[in-house]
Every structure is written in C-alpha cells, then in structure tokens.
Amino acid sequence: MRVYGRFELPPDKAELHRRAVRLEWWTIVFFLVAILLLAVTLGQSQAMKAAWIEDMLGLVPPAAFLVAARFRNRRPTERFPYAYHRSVSVAFLAGSVALLSLGGYVVYDSVMRLIAKERPPIGLVELFGQRFWLGWLMIVVLLATMVPAILLGRVKQRIARELHDKVLFADAEMNRADWLTAGAAVLGILGIGAGLWWADAVAALIIGADIVRDGVRTTRAAVADLMDEAPSLVDGSGPHPLPRELLAAVLDHDWVADAWLRLREEGHVFVGELLVVPVADTDRLTERVEELERFARAFNWRVHDLVVAPVTAIETADGARPPTPDVMTRRP
Amino acid sequence: MRRFGVLVVGLLLAVTTAGCGWPKDAGGTLADVRGGVLRVGVTENPPWVRLEGEPSGAEVELVRRLAGRLGATVEWHPGSESSLMAALRDRVLDVVVGGLDANVPWIEQAALTRPYVTTRTLVAVPEGGGAVPEDLAGVRVAVQAGTAEVAALAAEKAEVVTVPEVTGAEGMPVVVGDWRLGELHLTGTGVELAAHEHVWALPPGENGWQVEVERFLAEQGDDAVEELLVAAERAR
Numbered sequence: 001m002r003v004y005g006r007f008e009l010p011p012d013k014a015e016l017h018r019r020a021v022r023l024e025w026w027t028i029v030f031f032l033v034a035i036l037l038l039a040v041t042l043g044q045s046q047a048m049k050a051a052w053i054e055d056m057l058g059l060v061p062p063a064a065f066l067v068a069a070r071f072r073n074r075r076p077t078e079r080f081p082y083a084y085h086r087s088v089s090v091a092f093l094a095g096s097v098a099l100l101s102l103g104g105y106v107v108y109d110s111v112m113r114l115i116a117k118e119r120p121p122i123g124l125v126e127l128f129g130q131r132f133w134l135g136w137l138m139i140v141v142l143l144a145t146m147v148p149a150i151l152l153g154r155v156k157q158r159i160a161r162e163l164h165d166k167v168l169f170a171d172a173e174m175n176r177a178d179w180l181t182a183g184a185a186v187l188g189i190l191g192i193g194a195g196l197w198w199a200d201a202v203a204a205l206i207i208g209a210d211i212v213r214d215g216v217r218t219t220r221a222a223v224a225d226l227m228d229e230a231p232s233l234v235d236g237s238g239p240h241p242l243p244r245e246l247l248a249a250v251l252d253h254d255w256v257a258d259a260w261l262r263l264r265e266e267g268h269v270f271v272g273e274l275l276v277v278p279v280a281d282t283d284r285l286t287e288r289v290e291e292l293e294r295f296a297r298a299f300n301w302r303v304h305d306l307v308v309a310p311v312t313a314i315e316t317a318d319g320a321r322p323p324t325p326d327v328m329t330r331r332p
Numbered sequence: 333m334r335r336f337g338v339l340v341v342g343l344l345l346a347v348t349t350a351g352c353g354w355p356k357d358a359g360g361t362l363a364d365v366r367g368g369v370l371r372v373g374v375t376e377n378p379p380w381v382r383l384e385g386e387p388s389g390a391e392v393e394l395v396r397r398l399a400g401r402l403g404a405t406v407e408w409h410p411g412s413e414s415s416l417m418a419a420l421r422d423r424v425l426d427v428v429v430g431g432l433d434a435n436v437p438w439i440e441q442a443a444l445t446r447p448y449v450t451t452r453t454l455v456a457v458p459e460g461g462g463a464v465p466e467d468l469a470g471v472r473v474a475v476q477a478g479t480a481e482v483a484a485l486a487a488e489k490a491e492v493v494t495v496p497e498v499t500g501a502e503g504m505p506v507v508v509g510d511w512r513l514g515e516l517h518l519t520g521t522g523v524e525l526a527a528h529e530h531v532w533a534l535p536p537g538e539n540g541w542q543v544e545v546e547r548f549l550a551e552q553g554d555d556a557v558e559e560l561l562v563a564a565e566r567a568r
Contacts, residue, residue: 121443193355
C-alpha cells in the first residue's frame with residue numbers, strides 16, 4: 001500500500017483550481033481599487049469608515065484561500081503525518097468568521113445609527129468643473145463596484161461547486177454580501193436624497209441581517225467540518241452522497257460479507273477507515289484488501305487516504321451495529 | 333434579485349418625478365429659510381466675525397448676501413462654538429459661522445460644508461524692506477500673542493516676539509494671514525506656518541439646505557472672499 005502520497009487534483013480540476021487562484025488575485029485587486037475609490041468619493045466620513053471595514057473583511061476569504069492553496073497539497077511530513085489538507089478547512093473557518101463579522105458589523109453600525117438618530121449629511125461635489133450632489137457620485141461608484149462583485153461571485157460559486165471548495169464558496173457568499181450592501185447603500189442614498197434620514201440605516205440593517213444568516217450557516221458548517229462531521233455538500237444543503245455510494249460499491253464485491261465505512265472531510269479530500277468482513281475461506285486476503293483500497297481511490301478523486309482493515313465482525317462496544325453512512329442521522 | 337431591481341427603478345422614477353427639489357431636507361430647513369428667518373449662530377473670530385455692536389466681518393457679510401438671495405431676514409445668535417453646535421444639531425439654528433476650520437471636531441453635531449476658501453498664515457517682510465530671510469533660525473519675528481502661530485514659529489527656531497496686534501510697522505518680519513499682505517504693504521516669504529480651509533456648519537441631514545449653501549459659497553470665489561476680509565480688517 002502506498003503511504004505518504006502527495007495529493008494532486010485530477011487534471012481538469014487542477015485547471016479549475018488554477019483559475020480559482022487567478023480569480024482570487026483579481027478579487028484582492030478589486031477590493032483594493034474599491035477601497036481607493038471610496039476613499040476618494042467619501043473622504044473621511046463615517047460612511048467611509050464603514051465601507052472601509054467592509055472591504056477589509058472582504059479581503060479575508062480570498063487571502064485565506066490563497067494561503068490554503070499554497071499548503072493544501074504538500075507532502076505529509078513527520079510532524080504532519082496527515083498532510084496539509086486541513087489547511088482548506090482552516091481557511092473555510094477564517095472566511096466564514098469574516099463573513100459573520102461583516103454581517104455583525106453592518107447590523108451593529110446601522111442599529112447604532114438609528115438609535116443615535118444620525119442624519120447623514122451629503123452635500124455638493126465639484127468634478128471636472130461641474131457642481132452636483134455628491135449622492136449621485138456615490139451611487140455611480142457603488143454601482144460600479146457592484147458589477148465586478150456580482151461577476152466574481154457567480155464564477156466563483158460555479159467553480160466552488162465543481163471543486164467542492166468550501167473556502168471559495170464562502171468567498172462567493174462574501175461577494176454576494178458585498179454587492180448586496182452596495183445595493184442597500186444605493187437605496188439608502190436615494191432615500192437620504194428624498195429627505196428620509198433613516199433610509200440608509202434601515203436598508204443596511206435588512207441586508208446586514210441576511211449576511212448574518214449566511215455567516216452563521218457557513219461558520220457552523222466550518223466548525224462541523226473541523227469536528228469531523230460526515231461529508232456534506234459544498235453549499236451545506238445536505239449530506240454528501242459519496243460515502244453511501246462508496247459503501248454500496250464495496251459491498252458489491254463478492255468476497256465482502258459486510259463492511260463499515262467512516263469518512264471525514266479534509267478540505268478537498270475525504271479521509272477515513274473502511275472495515276471489511278471477508279466471506280469464509282477468502283484466499284489472497286492481503287492482496288484483496290490492497291486492491292480494495294486502490295478501488296476506493298479510483299472510485300472518486302476525493303477519496304484520498306483510506307485505511308482498509310479486514311475484521312471478523314463489525315459491532316460497537318455494546319454489541320450493536322455501528323451506524324453506516326446510509327443510516328446516519330444528520331442535521332438537514 | 334428581480335424585486336430589488338423593481339425597487340431601484342421605482343425609486344429612480346420617484347426621483348425624476350420629484351422635480352428639481354433634489355436632494356430634499358430631512359427637516360425642511362430650506363423651505364423654512366426661504367422668505368422666512370435665517371437663524372445664524374455666530375462666534376467672535378475677526379476678521380471673519382466681529383460681534384462688537386452690530387455683527388460685522390467677512391462671513392457676516394456673506395450670510396447677509398445669502399439671506400438676501402433667499403429673501404430671508406437674519407437673526408444673529410452669538411455664543412460659544414460648543415453651545416451653538418448643540419443648537420445646530422437640533423435645528424434651533426440654521427447655520428453657524430465664525431471662521432471655522434475644516435478640522436473642527438463637531439462632525440457629530442453638524443454637517444460641515446465643503447471648504448469654500450483656503451487661507452494661509454505666512455511670515456512676511458515689508459515691501460522692498462531688505463532681504464527676505466531664507467532660514468528663520470535666530471531671526472526676530474513678530475507674531476500676535478496667544479495664537480497657534482507662536483508655537484509654529486518657535487518650531488522654526490525663530491526668535492519669537494509677541495505683539496498684541498500685528499501692524500506691519502514692527503521693523504522685523506511678521507506673521508500674518510495672506511489676505512493682509514497688500515493692505516499692510518508686505519511681501520510673503522516662502523515660510524508658511526499654517527493653512528486653514530474654511531467651512532460653515534449646518535444642521536446634519538438638511539441636504540437640500542446644505543447643497544444650497546455650498547452652491548452659494550462656491551460661487552463667491554477666492555477674490556471676493558479676500559476683498560471681504562480686507563474690508564473687515566480696515567473697518568477695525
């Protein structure tokens with residue numbers, strides 16, 4: 001059996017991953033430009049401070065993704081015998097917490113503005129010799145920053161599904177949060193122009209609550225991943241079908257009388273143990289076990305590190321049958 | 333997403349049908365001032381505002397012009413900046429003037445206009461009156477006592493001579509605002525001690541009013557403001 005192998009994505013997935021890396025660099029460039037543009041249009045106002053904090057948080061998921069991308073497929077070492085796949089899970093947690101913090105900050109900020117009955121002043125601006133209401137310029141800048149956020153988010157979500165990359169998915173959620181807050185700010189500025197001082201804060205509050213919901217969901221998923229939860233789909237919508245399918249395929253081998261499979265997610269890959277009970281008088285058992293391990297790896301690119309052990313019977317300490325992937329109860 | 337788009341289009345329609353009164357005030361200050369009373373908080377700060385007798389000064393004159401444009405009568409309310417700003421926040425006043433600098437700390441209480449003029453305090457020498465010192469180290473320079481420029485001058489290592497009022501007749505380089513150069517027959521040296529961007533303070537959220545005031549101030553032009561400053565110095 002091959003151990004201490006270096007994990008490589010299949011060629012098509014590796015190409016997607018390289019694309020994701022490029023996209024994340026573009027995301028960082030986009031956020032830096034957005035911060036600069038906002039600084040120019042908003043000056044040192046309170047609104048600028050809020051937008052700045054949002055954009056700084058927006059930098060966390062792409063940065064986490066890029067850091068994890070450098071570590072994820074390193075060879076196992078003596079110190080890290082399970083290799084570095086978990087770096088993707090750690091990045092997922094970092095990105096999720098950033099998303100949650102963004103939502104929390106937006107909610108906090110807008111509630112405080114409502115309580116203080118803060119009336120945002122938006123005056124006149126002079127650009128190219130033309131004097132007009134600063135609100136129009138702010139709206140143009142906000143709409144301009146929305147377009148790349150929408151496009152980046154959509155492409156990333158698609159790649160994230162194909163790569164089963166949860167960091168990338170959390171980052172796509174962040175981009176969604178970003179253009180939603182920008183949209184809310186546009187409505188808020190229009191409201192302010194109409195003399196409704198509370199419009200900005202109320203619009204931000206509604207969007208903030210939506211981001212908090214997203215953030216709570218992804219943070220729970222990230223923590224559950226680190227708790228070795230059974231593999232779930234990239235968008236957290238349900239259990240991953242692979243463990244069930246793999247177990248069924250293993251049981252299809254005619255020398256396998258019974259089998260029990262336990263898998264956990266380590267970033268892109270699944271890692272775990274497979275116990276098999278061979279039928280009586282199975283010959284070449286050691287070879288068959290090793291063949292089974294190769295079979296499981298070939299079954300799906302995500303099955304990476306699987307320990308296959310032949311046993312006489314499968315039972316828990318109290319003699320009951322342990323749960324297998326198809327009967328495990330899961331939070332929907 | 334689609335609902336969001338409908339909302340945006342609806343609001344844009346509301347904007348275009350609302351006509352030229354855009355942006356609107358949260359509280360209606362512009363409508364109250366137009367043809368009504370303009371309540372002005374004033375703080376003594378010559379030559380911008382002087383409160384001996386009838387208020388005078390460059391910004392007092394500007395306020396009168398603005399009131400004339402809006403057909404409003406002016407009500408003057410002298411007070412300290414902190415008390416006037418609190419009144420401004422609750423819309424008891426419509427504007428506060430007094431040579432305010434753009435860096436005033438009142439952004440919680442007030443909306444500051446865009447800076448409408450920048451003034452500089454310079455070290456100046458009498459016209460044709462000898463060499464212009466390039467380095468102030470050890471040079472005797474006169475400056476009005478009790479101003480921030482005393483410290484700025486000391487930081488240039490000049491020998492500070494404080495006077496109650498700079499007249500230009502001290503027989504040494506003096507520190508003055510750049511608008512006084514012509515009037516006092518002085519030539520500015522390259523040494524600039526400070527630059528002040530001047531603003532007015534308005535009630536926050538009264539964006540229609542703010543745009544009206546900012547438009548008025550932007551139309552004045554630096555030369556007109558300087559003329560008003562010179563006139564205010566002469567009237568002293």
